[in-house]
Amino acid sequence: MSHPEYILTLSCLDQRGIVHRVSGFLSEYGCNIIDSAQFGDAQSKLFFMRVHFSAENPAIADEALRTAFAALAASMQMNWQLNDATKKPRMLLMVSKIGHCLNDLLFRYKSGLLPVEIPAIVSNHTDFYQLAASYNIPFHHLPLKTGASPEAKQAQEARVLELIATHDIDLVVLARYMQILSPELCTALTGKAINIHHSFLPSFKGAKPYYQAHERGVKLIGATAHFVTGDLDEGPIIEQDVARVDHAMNPETLTAIGRDVESVVLARAVKWFVEHRILLNGHKTVVFK
Template sequence: MIYPEYILTLSCQDQRGIVHRVSGFLADHGCNIIDSAQFGDQEEHRFFMRVHFSREDSAVSDEALRAAFADLARDMQLEWDLHDAHYKPRVMLMVSKIGHCLNDLLFRYKSGLLPVEIPAIVSNHMDFYQLAASYNIPFHHLPLATGAPETAKLAQEAKIIELMDMHQVDLVVLARYMQILSPSLCARLKGKAINIHHSFLPSFKGAKPYAQAHHRGVKLIGATAHFVTGDLDEGPIIEQDVERVDHSMDAATLSAIGRDVECVVLARAVKWFVEHRVLQNGSKTVVFK
């Protein structure tokens, strides 16, 4: 028999007996735990937990389970979400003129490696409308001229919000979308938007970062996937990775390696998010892998 499956995520002030009470609640309501992970942050005195379980007692309805757990959550002062484990989150991809991350995510989606639905691709350029069409995904061109006034930017973002609402989007992925989002849009997307950017030791900002890195002679290049906030490229980090490079590699080679790292790091972050493995912990994240 196939039973309904759920993923429960929660956080709260650390206290005794959290695992016991949660697992006891599930057992008392006809549920069987498939896997579970937990973490106690000793510095912040916060506790985090992710539980994947099945509801095996047909006498316990979905509504009754959620209502009963809400009572427990109030008693324990939990911040929690209960997700249908088989639901595929709806992800809107945004891109500008650099397409390696978009192409990688679309391939993973089409091949079943990324358990999502992609109802829309948004871009301020037309470069990838044919790629979107090859996957039968609607492509929305929302141009924004260089140096456009704030009113034009906000009008363009209003269309982005309209698409999010229309398609009931659960996550926005900035797959090398090279526009700075307004503070109001960042606030609306809090905890629901992921960005990717290069990571250098040391760091280089501005134009042609890989050429700058080559000129400096870096030995490590990498990428960071993080939540979008109003502080540019400083949101809570979800995933990072690096590759070692050396003096024999030119700027074009560094850029190619960097593109590969960006693809892998962004794909991991998106997959972990849609599997409800990422919990925010202030300016950091807890990622149950």
């Protein structure tokens, strides 16, 4: 007989007895810990914990478990979430005219490597409507012309927010969506939107960053996945990686290698999010791998 499984994540001021009280609570309520990870940050004085457990007492309903833990959490001033481990988060993808990250995420989704539901893809261009159709995912073309007025941008973003609400979206992924989000939209998506960019920023801003890097003779290229904030490309970092390059590679080769790194880094960040492994620690993250 299978039992309901949950993932509990929490953070609070570091103090004696947190692990003891959480594990004791789970034992008292008939739960069995499958795996657990914790971290105390000496700098922020915060304690972080992730516990994957099964609820093995059929007499204790989901609501009763949550209500009882809420009382414990309040007594220790915890920020916490209790998620159904078997529920697939709902993800909205946003893309412009460069599709490597979109294509990679869709493949991982279709092959079962990424446990999510994708009810919608949004783009300000029409380049990938056929790709979306091949996965039987609705494609929403929400154009935004270069130099669009603030009113036009506001109206376009209102449609994005409408789709997020309609489809009960848990995570928005900017899979090379080349539009700057308004501060209002960034605020609305706090903690549930992930972006990817090449790690040359801020050294190589603007068009063709890999060509700029080639001109400077770089030896490492990389990518950064981070949460979206109102500070462009400066949100809390989730994952980064690099690849070595050399003088014999032309700009096209650098671009191809860079796009591979971007795809992998974004996929890791998304997977960790949907597995509830990422906790915010001020302007940083704690990632339980």
